[in-house]
Amino acid sequence: MERPGSPTLAEIARQFGPQVLLPDGSLDRPRLRAIVLEDPARREALNAIVHPAVQARRDQLVRAARTRGDAIVVNDIPLLFEVLDPGAFDLVVLVDAPEAVRRARLRERGLEPAEIDRLLAAQLPAGAKRGRSHIVLENRGTLDQLKRAAWDAWQTMKKRAGRR
Numbered sequence: 001m002e003r004p005g006s007p008t009l010a011e012i013a014r015q016f017g018p019q020v021l022l023p024d025g026s027l028d029r030p031r032l033r034a035i036v037l038e039d040p041a042r043r044e045a046l047n048a049i050v051h052p053a054v055q056a057r058r059d060q061l062v063r064a065a066r067t068r069g070d071a072i073v074v075n076d077i078p079l080l081f082e083v084l085d086p087g088a089f090d091l092v093v094l095v096d097a098p099e100a101v102r103r104a105r106l107r108e109r110g111l112e113p114a115e116i117d118r119l120l121a122a123q124l125p126a127g128a129k130r131g132r133s134h135i136v137l138e139n140r141g142t143l144d145q146l147k148r149a150a151w152d153a154w155q156t157m158k159k160r161a162g163r164r
Contacts, residue, residue, distance in 0.1 A: 002027045008053045015045055030110070037118040051083060071161040081124045086132045091160060093153050094133035096126050097140050 002009050004025030012032070013021050020032045036043040058075060065073045077084065086092045097105070099120070106116045130136055135156065137149040 008049060011049050012046065015049060016042070033119070034115065037115060037122065043122065047083070072157055074157075079123070081129045081132060082122075091135070091157060092133045093135045093137060093157075094129050095137045095139050095146070095150075096130065097138070099126070101140050 004021075009021075009025075009027060012027065016032060016035060020028050020035070022028045032046070036046050062073050062075075075089065080086055080089075080092070102120070103116055106119065107113075111119070135153050137146060137153060139146050
């Protein structure tokens with residue numbers, strides 16, 4: 001959806017201007033993020049473009065999985081709690097880290113403290129997400145630790161799918 005020339009990216013560029021595109025035609029994520037974090041109305045405008053396209057693609061992939069007879073369909077939805085109803089899913093797995101860890105990781109990605117504040121303020125607090133999740137993976141340690149926790153969650157999902 002964000003590939004150069006895609007209808008979604010073309011609409012983003014139309015709404016936000018050519019400055020949100022890199023010279024190769026791809027999305028300049030940091031520039032677009034700065035725009036939408038500064039102005040809630042612009043964030044809503046972006047959501048109105050992106051979310052229907054994402055939903056249509058997700059629906060297409062879920063239908064294909066069901067047609068194949070897949071017992072499990074995993075939806076990776078970063079803003080699940082902010083955008084959709086978690087109750088619409090059989091099982092919700094949340095990957096969470098303490099706020100200090102999240103802030104440090106965002107700084108490592110080049111975000112400024114004020115930008116981090118705006119980004120976190122636009123999200124539902126972690127405590128509210130935890131209360132609406134079936135499984136919480138703690139992401140405060142190493143990548144190997146997270147991979148092990150994800151593997152355990154996958155085994156839980158497979159067991160649940162086998163009982164249906």
